[in-house]
Amino acid sequence: MPKKGAASNLLFQGSDWNFETLSRAYDAIETVALEDLGLDVYPNQLEIISSEQMLDAYSSVGMPLMYQHWSFGKRFVFEDNLYRRGRRGLAYELVINSNPCITYLMEENTMAMQALVTAHAAFGHNHFFKNNYLFRQWTDASAILSYMEFAKKYIIKCEERYGTTAVEAILDSAHALMDQGVFRYRRPPRLSSEKERERMRERLEYEEQTFSDLWRTLPTTSESSDPDAVERDVMERKKALNLPDENLLYFLEKTSLILEPWQREILRIVRVIAQYFYPQRQTKVMNEGCATFVHYTIMNTLFDQGRVTEGAMLEILQSHTNVVFQPSFDDPRFPGINPYALGFAMMQDIERICVDPTSEDRDWFPEIAGSGNWRETLLDAWANHRDESFILQYLSPSLIRKFRLFLLSDEADEKYCEVASIHNERGYEAIRAALARSYDIGANQPDIQVMDVDLLGDRHLRLQHNIKNGVLLEETSRDATLRHVRHLWGYEVSLAGVEAETGETLYECSTADIEE
Amino acid sequence: MPNFIDRRLNPKDKSLGNRQRFLKRAREELKRAIKEQVKSGKITDVDAEHNVSMPARGVSEPTFQPAGDSGERQYVLPGNREFAAGDRLPKRSSGGGATGAGAGTGQSQDEFQFVLSREEVLDLFFEDLELPDMVKLNLKESVAFKRRRAGFAATGSPMNINVGRTMRNSFGRRIALHRPGRKEMEAIAEEIARLEVEPNAGAKHLQHLEELRQKLEKLERRRRRIPYVDPVDIRFNRFEQQPLPNASAVMFCLMDVSASMGEREKDLAKRFFVLLHLFLKRRYDRIDIVFIRHTDEAGEVDENTFFYSKQSGGTIVSTALEEMLRVIRERYPAREWNIYAAQASDGENISGDSERCASLLHDDLMRLCQYYAYVEIIDERETEIFGTTDNGTSLWRAYRTVDGEWPNFQMTRIAKPADIYPVFRKLFGKQPAVQVRK
Numbered sequence: 001m002p003k004k005g006a007a008s009n010l011l012f013q014g015s016d017w018n019f020e021t022l023s024r025a026y027d028a029i030e031t032v033a034l035e036d037l038g039l040d041v042y043p044n045q046l047e048i049i050s051s052e053q054m055l056d057a058y059s060s061v062g063m064p065l066m067y068q069h070w071s072f073g074k075r076f077v078f079e080d081n082l083y084r085r086g087r088r089g090l091a092y093e094l095v096i097n098s099n100p101c102i103t104y105l106m107e108e109n110t111m112a113m114q115a116l117v118t119a120h121a122a123f124g125h126n127h128f129f130k131n132n133y134l135f136r137q138w139t140d141a142s143a144i145l146s147y148m149e150f151a152k153k154y155i156i157k158c159e160e161r162y163g164t165t166a167v168e169a170i171l172d173s174a175h176a177l178m179d180q181g182v183f184r185y186r187r188p189p190r191l192s193s194e195k196e197r198e199r200m201r202e203r204l205e206y207e208e209q210t211f212s213d214l215w216r217t218l219p220t221t222s223e224s225s226d227p228d229a230v231e232r233d234v235m236e237r238k239k240a241l242n243l244p245d246e247n248l249l250y251f252l253e254k255t256s257l258i259l260e261p262w263q264r265e266i267l268r269i270v271r272v273i274a275q276y277f278y279p280q281r282q283t284k285v286m287n288e289g290c291a292t293f294v295h296y297t298i299m300n301t302l303f304d305q306g307r308v309t310e311g312a313m314l315e316i317l318q319s320h321t322n323v324v325f326q327p328s329f330d331d332p333r334f335p336g337i338n339p340y341a342l343g344f345a346m347m348q349d350i351e352r353i354c355v356d357p358t359s360e361d362r363d364w365f366p367e368i369a370g371s372g373n374w375r376e377t378l379l380d381a382w383a384n385h386r387d388e389s390f391i392l393q394y395l396s397p398s399l400i401r402k403f404r405l406f407l408l409s410d411e412a413d414e415k416y417c418e419v420a421s422i423h424n425e426r427g428y429e430a431i432r433a434a435l436a437r438s439y440d441i442g443a444n445q446p447d448i449q450v451m452d453v454d455l456l457g458d459r460h461l462r463l464q465h466n467i468k469n470g471v472l473l474e475e476t477s478r479d480a481t482l483r484h485v486r487h488l489w490g491y492e493v494s495l496a497g498v499e500a501e502t503g504e505t506l507y508e509c510s511t512a513d514i515e516e
Numbered sequence: 517m518p519n520f521i522d523r524r525l526n527p528k529d530k531s532l533g534n535r536q537r538f539l540k541r542a543r544e545e546l547k548r549a550i551k552e553q554v555k556s557g558k559i560t561d562v563d564a565e566h567n568v569s570m571p572a573r574g575v576s577e578p579t580f581q582p583a584g585d586s587g588e589r590q591y592v593l594p595g596n597r598e599f600a601a602g603d604r605l606p607k608r609s610s611g612g613g614a615t616g617a618g619a620g621t622g623q624s625q626d627e628f629q630f631v632l633s634r635e636e637v638l639d640l641f642f643e644d645l646e647l648p649d650m651v652k653l654n655l656k657e658s659v660a661f662k663r664r665r666a667g668f669a670a671t672g673s674p675m676n677i678n679v680g681r682t683m684r685n686s687f688g689r690r691i692a693l694h695r696p697g698r699k700e701m702e703a704i705a706e707e708i709a710r711l712e713v714e715p716n717a718g719a720k721h722l723q724h725l726e727e728l729r730q731k732l733e734k735l736e737r738r739r740r741r742i743p744y745v746d747p748v749d750i751r752f753n754r755f756e757q758q759p760l761p762n763a764s765a766v767m768f769c770l771m772d773v774s775a776s777m778g779e780r781e782k783d784l785a786k787r788f789f790v791l792l793h794l795f796l797k798r799r800y801d802r803i804d805i806v807f808i809r810h811t812d813e814a815g816e817v818d819e820n821t822f823f824y825s826k827q828s829g830g831t832i833v834s835t836a837l838e839e840m841l842r843v844i845r846e847r848y849p850a851r852e853w854n855i856y857a858a859q860a861s862d863g864e865n866i867s868g869d870s871e872r873c874a875s876l877l878h879d880d881l882m883r884l885c886q887y888y889a890y891v892e893i894i895d896e897r898e899t900e901i902f903g904t905t906d907n908g909t910s911l912w913r914a915y916r917t918v919d920g921e922w923p924n925f926q927m928t929r930i931a932k933p934a935d936i937y938p939v940f941r942k943l944f945g946k947q948p949a950v951q952v953r954k
Contacts, residue, residue: 019520026518044518053523056530071577073538076531100519107524122518168537176578328595337594406596408605411588416604422596435592446580465580470587473580480578 011307015110015315022046022105025115028307029123032298038375039127039294042101042141046122049104055080057094057104064096065148067155067269069171095121097129097280099141112312116319119298124291131383132286134279144276150197151269158262170263173484174249174270180448181249181271182278204261244449248463248485249274251450257459258490267488282441285387289343293378296320296344326403337435342403346390349399350377360397387439395432397423407431412470446473448495459491466500472507473497479514486511541575550640554790555783558819641790664758672752685749695742696735704732765800765886766848767793768840770859771822774811774831777862781893785860786823788891788936792858795940800854806843810836812866816843833865833911834872841880850884857885863892863909870914877915882922889939890915890927 011028012021026046033039049057059076060066096102103121105114129135159167174181245251252259253267280287299320303313326341327333353361354374362369368377381390400423407421407430421427421434437443447466454460463485465473478495486493494510599605668681711725769789771777777785796803807822808814811829814836840857848855865873882888892912908929915927928939 019522022520023518030518045521046518047521047523049523049526052529053526059531059534068533068537070534070537070541070575072531073534073536074575076535077538164537172577179579326594328597329593330595334595337592403594404596405592405594406599408591408593409588410591410607412586415607417607419599419601419603419605420590422599422601424601427601431592434590438590438592444582446582448580467587469589471589472583472586474583477576477578477581480576481580484578 009306010309011115011302012111012312013309015112017109017111017114021111022114022118025111026118026122028302029115029119029298032301033119033123033127033294036301037294037297038379039123040131041123041126042099042130044122044126045100045102046118047102047104048107050107054094054104054106055083063148063273064102065145065152067152067171068159069175070168071175093117093121095125097125097135097139097141097276098145101126101129101141110315112308112315113319115302115308115312116295116299116316120291120295123298124294125287127294128283128287128290128382131379132279132283132386133384134282134386138279139276147272151273154265154269158266162262167266169487170266171270173487174267176481176484177249177252177488178270178274179445181247181274183247183250183275184278184442185246204265208261241453241455243453244451244464246447246449247271248448248450252485252488255453255455256489257455259488278441279386282386282388282439284339285343285346285439286382286385286390287343288340289345289347290382292320292324292340292344293347328404342391345399345402346394347378347381349396350374350381350394353396358398364396365394388436391439392432392436395435397428400428400431405431405435407434443468446471447500451496459489461485461489461491461493463493463495465495465497467497467506468500470499479509482509482511483514538575545575547640550637554641554787638794662758663755666754666756668751669754670751672754676752676755678751678753681751682745682749685751686745689746689749690742690744693742694738695744696739701732701735701739704728704735708732764802764804764852765796765854765856766804766806767796768806768808768843768855768857769822770808770810770836770840770857770861772811772831772833772836772861772864773809773822773827774864775828776831776864777893781860781862782823784893784930784933784936785891787933788860788930788939789858791936791940792856792889796856804848806840806848808836808839808843810839814839830866831864832869833861834869834876837873837876837881841876841884844884855885857881857888859888859890861890861892861911862894863911865909865911867910870910873911874914874918877918877925878921882918882925886924888922888925890925891936891939892927892929894929894931896931 011025026044033041055076057064059079060072066072093106094104101122103117103126105117109117129139129141135141155167155171241251241255249267249271253264253271256264259267299308299313299316302308303310308316324338324341324344326338327335350368351374353365353369354371354377357365357369371377381394385393404423406419406423407427408417409420410417421430423431447468449464449466450461451464452462482493482495492510492512494508494512496505497507498505668678708725708728711721711728714721767789771782771785773782793803793805805819807817807819809817809822809827810831810833811827812832812835813829816839817825836859844850844855877888892909912927912929915925918925919927926939928935930936930939
């Protein structure tokens, strides 16, 4: 860039922002994002909010529209408390996976920060939402906002009709099972359009109105006393129930005998939201890494073009460095592995491997090393991986050395943790595999499935916890959660812990034994 | 071109409703926590702000969570400096480094605290004492004020004009501005009158007269311009609200701590003492509390010992009364102190001693005390039987005779917190009618 044009070329000066500078910065960032990095994004909608509104927003799980529930109030009080005592800063940004993609900018931010947030959220996250296969398959960005609006209105209507307490009771129980309310293996049905939903609700209401208890008293025509036929019926019903089922919430919604139609609808709402957030939980490292890499690259490009002042760039770098800071395990600030740090470092590493590989990189990554094609490599990684597979495929020895990663194995019975591997030749594979595994939600969350229920008999619902590596459930919360299952099911519920490898039953508990 | 939307003017506090729901839910828990604190804290502490950590029971959100203390796990951690493969690390109790896997996904919310204001604490405390709202308001209201002279003010109501101070100001101003005095003007007027009647008026004489007239007119104009009392002179008496100076009071807590008094009885007794303290606090600036516990012998102890330390032995109630008498004579002369006494007991007493208690009250204590309240803590099942009759323990029967004679004596049986308040209603309801000492 010729030096003389620099002054007129600047996007902004000083720290104040107005809509004109925001828009000018946005256009410049967009040009770099689309033309240089080749990103592909949903249309953007940038909303300016105050810090109080930011607190509001993230206490309702980051959704702009959310039904009311006390747990969101609890989260608010908690966040507010931390914020006021200075224990936690506010997030600079919040972005919603919707079409158009909504990004919140805080009014208190400086112009440099606004530019950073725009690059980070409106392009980094936005690109990731639109292109990553998990989000493409499992979420419906164009329907979520209208669905949330429906959910909010529906729950308000239920509260008016059945009372806040009754609705709260259902929501409490549903929230407890949110983690067990997602389809992990098969794709969930698309969110139905507003019209369909309307039609469905009308049908339900019609059925409610025309329901007549008298019909129940009609004698059944074929009173079969044949035991074989009864058994066959049972088998058929079980088969119809599609057991075993991993989606406990879905099973209760469809099968529970005691739930009213509106209660089923509420379960469905909670389940849909859980499903919507499921991909986000599997792509923390990638999503944040992608956004961080994108903002870093874009802001540096703009700086190189002379469109950002050195002062602004220093501010941006300072905040960038804070975000990707990774304290060591023995540091009092250590909160676990920082997804921003890991994701960003891995993506930078991929760029390095593509452009300037060592011989070690050539051994480990023969396809990409030295290809020079880092843009395509990254676009491909962002589109086709989740955290677990991404780490398994791309974590390089040099990065393991840089982070000085080591693997600790911890057996409950031992007094010591053992260092299983460190960052050396023998340890790379093991560390990479273990780190990848730790991001596999399927492997780390308790695997609880509906096994059996005799609908015509005692209606006893049998759940099974498949125990891996001997990791049991925390008992107090387990019992409390089982009570919630019972609340939704209405009859006895039992949970059996079965060791996945041996098939041995390690524990059994039932709501019959748990005090209310 | 992106779509910018300014949402700053949108209503804030979108989560207000959620917070209210949360607090409503938390209320029950808070009540329990306050009760706990009343039980374990000092009597005077009830009337203060409290930190209450949010208890988890009613507001927990349980989910199926892996237990931290079972099975095998593997963690990948950053920042290795010294370890080699095969090294062993002693486990820390809470597993400081053991968060690697679930960081960010697990919702570990450490306990957070509320600060309840004095009013909120009292509200929660009163709730199961079943105090009527009027009384609650009275108790929360802190001090009575009295108007006191406090210098002068330039503004105020006409009623409060201070004439002396106003006139002094006016006088000073008149001197400073040379307001012509009446004497001076009268002298000139006289001179004029004298000159006017003089027959042989020469030109010089007439000129002098004219000068005098002009001078008088000038003086009169000046006099009119400078009023005798100007609004700036006016001073008002200023009054200030001053807290009413209160005499001191001493409150004697007497309790039977023999084996028959269990946790429940002590808790009820404590609530009774707390309430008495709150009532007294409304009236007196300074309240001393004397704790006297007794089994078969009595002793003055500190609050902690009073409620928590165990002592075994029989029961001789009169020892406590004697001890109280001793303390009064030594430290709290009835001339200087308002003396209140509250006695809690389960009514058990060694035979023959109850009469002695009654006579101690009759002869000495009731003369010294402003009020004496006796509560007998009974079993909830016994309320049916004893609720209405005068029959009961020997102590109860003996105290009955005192009750008839002294209007400042109250006695009741209580079985649950809600029974405590009526004692106070009787105690303080009679107050205007009797002036015991003086």
